[in-house]
Amino acid sequence: MDYLPSQKDILLARKPTKGIHEYDFEIKKVPFKMVDVGGQRSERKRWFECFDSVTSILFLVSSSEYDQVLMEDRQTNRLTESLNIFETIVNNRAFTNVSVILFLNKTDLLEEKVKTVNIKEYFTEFTGEPNNLKDVQNFLVECFRNKRREPQPKPIYHHFTTAINTENIRLVFRDVKDTILHDNLKQLMLEC
8 A cells, every 4th residue: 555644634643642651852942841641531540650840731621522421431521521630630739830731622623513512501500602602612711710729820821722723733832832931931030
């Protein structure tokens, strides 16, 4: 077979993360280490082994799964599960001085879903217009922000993303890189 995948083919390919994987890379001569941890319940007990010297947490969640359940138990709403995991992370004392950047991914799917699936059926506390993308997005951001129980010195940043839109991801990652560098430089200045 003589097949060479296109960039779009590569972007649309998906393989769930199993285990813990570390990636070292540079962006404009600035070194980064990314630790990718599996989201499945069976993988979570090993997460905190990786969080020894973390300066930033990038938390990725699908913004369009408010009407779906987990594959593991078929009872738990996927967005509720993500909110619970996020709550555990942002309230962990080890992360008091860690930047948290929330990626609400699959905005393209969310935009289509709000036209046909009423979020109020799954999250009765939603008070906006269920067919209005901005109302749903604002609600999602507030759901995550409200999981932080105590004020922290660092804010929760958020970005709506579409992972298969390379220009969107390029802009978001530029902003994320700047945020991480700025927050880490600020922390270093406080320590001096």
